[in-house]
Amino acid sequence: MTEDFREENNPRTVDKVGEGTKIIPSPENKDHERKLVEAAQNGDTKAFGQLIRLHQKKLFRYIYGLTGSFDQTEDIVQETFIKAWKALKRFHPEYAFYPWLATIARNSAYNLVNREEKKESLDKIQERGYDPVSQELGPLEKLLDDESRKRFYRALKALPVKYRSVFVLRHFENKSYEEIASFLNIPPGTVDSRLFRARQMLMEALKDLL
Amino acid sequence: MDHGYFKDRISAYFDNSLRPEEKVIIEQHLQECEECRKLLEAFHKLDRLVEEKSYLGKDEYWERSARKIEEKLGFKQATEVTKIASPRRFGMALKLVAVAASVVLLTVVGIHRDEIWKEEPVQRPATIPAGTPPAVTEEAVGENEITKQEIPAGSLSTSEQSTVKKPPKVPTRSVEAIKETTDYKTDELQQPLQMAMPEAAVKGVADSEKQVQKSKGEHKVSLPEGQGDRDKESLRVAGEPYNLYEEKAQARPTESLVSLRIQKDSLLKQMDSKTSWRDKAGLVQSLSGKSLKDKDKVERKPADIENDLIQTCYKIALLTEDDREREEMLAIIRKTALDNDSPNQEMAKSYLQQLDLQK
Known part of the structure; x- marks a missing residue:
C-alpha cells in the first residue's frame, strides 16, 4: 500500500530533473566528489559507480522514510541514479551531488505514488494512528543486523505518514522548517507541531533505548 | 505564560528554528523548568x-544494489562473472581429466599443425565429432562487437558511443594474429571438445600472445558437458578492480582455421534449427519491457548466433587460402549485409568492406 506523504500536489516537486531544484554546496569531501562528478560527466562509468556507492544508502533511508515501502524504495533509488546519469551533463559539479539526487528521488517517489492506485483514501491514511501491519519491515529486516535498529525502523514505520514524512525530512535530510513546509505544502507552524508529535511518539516507542 | 506553550516550543528550539526573541524567552524558561530541560535532553538523545x-x-546488499544499477545503465567495466559454488556433480576429478585431455589435445594439434592447415577438405581430429564448435572457455566482447544492452541515447560520452558500433580491426593473415574469440554459451554447445579444452589450457595458449587487443565486456565462464543450467545458476556477477579486469581480458585464446570451420558449421546448424529466428527475436523484444531476469531466461538470441556466424565467417575468409571457401564466407556475410531487418547488418557491411580492402 502506497502512502502519500504529501498534503496535495506541489508543483515544485514535479520539476524536470535538474531544473528548478535547490542545490546546496557540500560541506566536506567536496573536491573528491567534484572530481568524481566531472569524470562521470566525461563518460567515466567507474566514477559514476563510485557516486552510486557513496550516496545510495542515504538516499535509500530517505526514500524509505517517505514511502515506508522497501520495494518501492529500491525501484525509486535505481530510477534516481538512472535519471541522474542521463541528466548529469546538466548538473554543475561545483554543487553538492546528494541534494540533487535527493530531489530527483523525491520527485520519482511522488510520480510513483501518483501512478499507483490508492486503495485507501488519503484522509484514512493520514488519520491512521498505530498500525501493527505497518510494523512489518519485510526485506528491510535483512539489512538491519541489530535488533535495536529493527526496533527503530519499526517505530518509524508505525508513525502515521504525516508525522513520519516531517520527521524524515528533518532528521535524515536536515531540511529547515521552511523547506519541509514548502515540500509538503503545509504551514511552517504545522511542521513544528508535527515534528514535536513525531518525536514524542518515537520517544515513547523507544524509551528504553534512550 | 502557560507551561504547555513552552513545552510545544522546545522542539523548535532544539531545531534552532525559533525567532531570536522567542529563543530568549525559551532559554529563560529552561533555566527555571526541570521538566522542559528533561524534554530538551530527550530530544538530544533521540537525535x-x-x-x-x-x-x-x-554491505553486500549495497554492493549488489549498486551493480544492479550499473547493469541497468549498461556499465560493463566493473563486472565479472565468477563462479561462487563449485560443481558438485563432477568436482575436482572432472577438472583434472579436462586439464589432462586438453594437454594431450594441444600437443597433438601442435605436432600435426602443418598437416592440419594443408588438408582440404578439413580433416578433423578423431575425438572431435563433425559440427562440434571449438572450445572457448572465456568470452570477451571484442571491440567490433555491437553492444547489445540498451544505452540511453545522449547519455554516453563520445568515446563510449564509439564502442557501440565500430568496424572490426583487420588482423594479419597469420593464425597467431587472430585475437578475437567468438562467444559461445554452453547450453547450446554441450560437446566433448569443450571438456577437452578447459579454461586453464586455453589461457596457457593465450599467455604466449604478446600483442593482444584490449577488449571491453564481461567474462563468461563456460561449463563442461553435463553441467548445465544448475551450475549456470551458481554464476553471479562479482566485482573486482578495473585494472585486474583489464589484465584478465588480455588473456584470450587463439583460434585455428579448423576450429573456425567447425564453429561455423555449428552456428549454421543452430541458425537452421531455429524455426524462425525472427519470431525468436520478437520474443526477446517482447520481454524487453520486463526485468533483466526475464530477459536472461531467453536461452540465446538468434541475432547473437547470426552475429557469431558472420564473425566466424569473416575470420575464415581472412585466413583461408581457398578462394572458393572465401567466396562461400563472403556469401554468408553478404546475406546478412543485405538483410535490412537484421541487427547485424551494419557489422556485416563493415566486414565486407574490410575483406574487400584486404583483397
Missing part, C-alpha cells in the same frame, strides 16, 4: 539514537 540506529548495514 543521537536516530543517527546511530538508522544506519543500514549489510
Whole structure:
C-alpha cells in the first residue's frame, strides 16, 4: 500500500530533473566528489559507480522514510541514479551531488505514488494512528543486523505518514522548517507541531533505548 | 505564560528554528523548568539514537544494489562473472581429466599443425565429432562487437558511443594474429571438445600472445558437458578492480582455421534449427519491457548466433587460402549485409568492406 506523504500536489516537486531544484554546496569531501562528478560527466562509468556507492544508502533511508515501502524504495533509488546519469551533463559539479539526487528521488517517489492506485483514501491514511501491519519491515529486516535498529525502523514505520514524512525530512535530510513546509505544502507552524508529535511518539516507542 | 506553550516550543528550539526573541524567552524558561530541560535532553538523545540506529548495514546488499544499477545503465567495466559454488556433480576429478585431455589435445594439434592447415577438405581430429564448435572457455566482447544492452541515447560520452558500433580491426593473415574469440554459451554447445579444452589450457595458449587487443565486456565462464543450467545458476556477477579486469581480458585464446570451420558449421546448424529466428527475436523484444531476469531466461538470441556466424565467417575468409571457401564466407556475410531487418547488418557491411580492402 502506497502512502502519500504529501498534503496535495506541489508543483515544485514535479520539476524536470535538474531544473528548478535547490542545490546546496557540500560541506566536506567536496573536491573528491567534484572530481568524481566531472569524470562521470566525461563518460567515466567507474566514477559514476563510485557516486552510486557513496550516496545510495542515504538516499535509500530517505526514500524509505517517505514511502515506508522497501520495494518501492529500491525501484525509486535505481530510477534516481538512472535519471541522474542521463541528466548529469546538466548538473554543475561545483554543487553538492546528494541534494540533487535527493530531489530527483523525491520527485520519482511522488510520480510513483501518483501512478499507483490508492486503495485507501488519503484522509484514512493520514488519520491512521498505530498500525501493527505497518510494523512489518519485510526485506528491510535483512539489512538491519541489530535488533535495536529493527526496533527503530519499526517505530518509524508505525508513525502515521504525516508525522513520519516531517520527521524524515528533518532528521535524515536536515531540511529547515521552511523547506519541509514548502515540500509538503503545509504551514511552517504545522511542521513544528508535527515534528514535536513525531518525536514524542518515537520517544515513547523507544524509551528504553534512550 | 502557560507551561504547555513552552513545552510545544522546545522542539523548535532544539531545531534552532525559533525567532531570536522567542529563543530568549525559551532559554529563560529552561533555566527555571526541570521538566522542559528533561524534554530538551530527550530530544538530544533521540537525535543521537536516530543517527546511530538508522544506519543500514549489510554491505553486500549495497554492493549488489549498486551493480544492479550499473547493469541497468549498461556499465560493463566493473563486472565479472565468477563462479561462487563449485560443481558438485563432477568436482575436482572432472577438472583434472579436462586439464589432462586438453594437454594431450594441444600437443597433438601442435605436432600435426602443418598437416592440419594443408588438408582440404578439413580433416578433423578423431575425438572431435563433425559440427562440434571449438572450445572457448572465456568470452570477451571484442571491440567490433555491437553492444547489445540498451544505452540511453545522449547519455554516453563520445568515446563510449564509439564502442557501440565500430568496424572490426583487420588482423594479419597469420593464425597467431587472430585475437578475437567468438562467444559461445554452453547450453547450446554441450560437446566433448569443450571438456577437452578447459579454461586453464586455453589461457596457457593465450599467455604466449604478446600483442593482444584490449577488449571491453564481461567474462563468461563456460561449463563442461553435463553441467548445465544448475551450475549456470551458481554464476553471479562479482566485482573486482578495473585494472585486474583489464589484465584478465588480455588473456584470450587463439583460434585455428579448423576450429573456425567447425564453429561455423555449428552456428549454421543452430541458425537452421531455429524455426524462425525472427519470431525468436520478437520474443526477446517482447520481454524487453520486463526485468533483466526475464530477459536472461531467453536461452540465446538468434541475432547473437547470426552475429557469431558472420564473425566466424569473416575470420575464415581472412585466413583461408581457398578462394572458393572465401567466396562461400563472403556469401554468408553478404546475406546478412543485405538483410535490412537484421541487427547485424551494419557489422556485416563493415566486414565486407574490410575483406574487400584486404583483397
